[in-house]
Amino acid sequence: MPELRTIAEGLRFPEGPVALADGSVLVVEIRRGTLSRVDPDGAISVVADCGGGPNGAAIGPDGAVYVCNNGGFRWHDRDGLSVPGGQPDDYSGGRLQRVTLDGEVTDVCTEVDGRPLRGPNDLVFDADGGCYFTDFGKTRAREMDLGGLYYALPDGSRVEELVFPLHQPNGVGLSPDGDRVHVAETGSGRVWSWEVLGPGRVRRGAELLHGFSGARMLDSLAVDSAGNVCVATLNTGEISVLSPDGELVEQVPVPVPDPLVTNICFGGPDLRTAYITSSGRGVLYETEWPRPGLAPHFTA
Template sequence: MPELTAVAEGLSFPEGPIALDDGSVLVVEIRRGTLSRVTPDGAVSVLAGCGGGPNGAAIGPDGAVYVCNNGGFAWHDREGLVLPGRQPDDYSGGRIQRVTFDGTVTDLYTEVDGHPLRGPNDIVFDADGGFYFTDLGKTRERDMDLGGLYYALPDGSRVEEIVHPLQQPNGVGLSPDGDRLYVAETGPGRVWCWDVTGPGRLRGRGSGARGAQLLHGFAGAQMLDSLAVDSAGNVCVATLNTGAITVLSPDGEIVDVVGVPVPDPLVTNICFGGPELRTAHITSSGRGVLYRTEWPRPGLAPRFTA
């Protein structure tokens, strides 16, 4: 079992980690509405104020950070945990944002074909420079949104719906050669996969979520959050309630389960960096902690770096 070390504590629901070449890590702080930088010694500084609820993030081909902003949550503090809730009274709407390292924030997309984005969640770039992102939607007292999967270009010229509906689509990732796309659904606890036939083009191989193949369905009350793919093609998906990163093989078998040292049902994301991409950074969001550990397998290099 890898030994995890707390790099930073007291973060305001960290998510969307990005390992930078200098050893620091970018994280969003969803509750605070910021994109923040954590240095290797644990110092935290705000790179940009995004407002709403910045969530998944990735570096684009231009070196800027692209952020899925879910518009915010109603927040609850309970027994030492921070818990996200329903759509808040001050909900600002979902959007995709472009953030530069001087702190400039630009709203890139707010709707697709006239349909407003509701709760964009996670993002991954392909080798062509476009990006896939999920929209989990928002939950209200008596109803909730259907979610979807989208593809867009970073210059603001194209965004399109690829799969709709999905049930709370969250984590999204690509296989090492880019020919397979993965999406995790939060509430149902399912990871789906599609064959990629071109930029923003998918071919289903099953009869599930709009032609996807079910990679793995989790038993019991296990919900899913974001994911990352390692160099062997394993899908490392954050498993809620369990409070761990579950590693799935490309065939859908459970390879490993890595929990955090202080129990937290809201372990939400993982990224890879460091020498040979063997350093994993894991967000324990409910307790506001960013962990670091040496991973058993090398991670997958991001398509683009800052």
């Protein structure tokens, strides 16, 4: 079992980790509304104030950071955990944002075909420089949105809906050769997979990669170099590793129990360092992973 080491504590619901070439790690702090940098010594600094609820993040082809902003949550403090809730009174609307490392924030898109984005959650760039992203939707007192899978170019000139509806789509990732896109649904505990026919084109009809039993719910994910899908698993507070054919092969819990383990990314010179966000407790961990991660198409 990999040994996890604490890099930083006191983060305000960290998510969307991105490993940088200098050894630092970008994270969003959803409750703080920022894109932040964690240095190797654990020092935390704010890169940009994104407002709303910055969620997934990824480096684009221009070296900027692209952020899925869910518009914000209601927040609750329970038993030492920071817990997100439904749509807040100051909800700012969903959007895909471009953030430079010197702090400039601009919107790429806020709607698709005239329909507003509700709660963009996670994204991944393909080799052609476009990104697949999920819209989780928002939850209100007696209703909730349906979500979907989308594709966008970084300049906003193309934004398309690929799959709708999905139930709380969260993490999204591509297979090593880019021929499949995987999406984790939170509430259903299912990971779905679509064949990619071209940039931003998927074959109709999803294949179920894996359905989790019990009370396991899913958050974001990353794919390793062998094509395994490493998906953050809520309630049980661990990273679950699925083989390319959907077999559950490994589960890696965090050392201090947290039902809100939300994300994983890979970094280091050989991509063997995994960074894991324990969001309820505000902790960023690192560990040596048994296999190299999948190299992102774009880095900074």
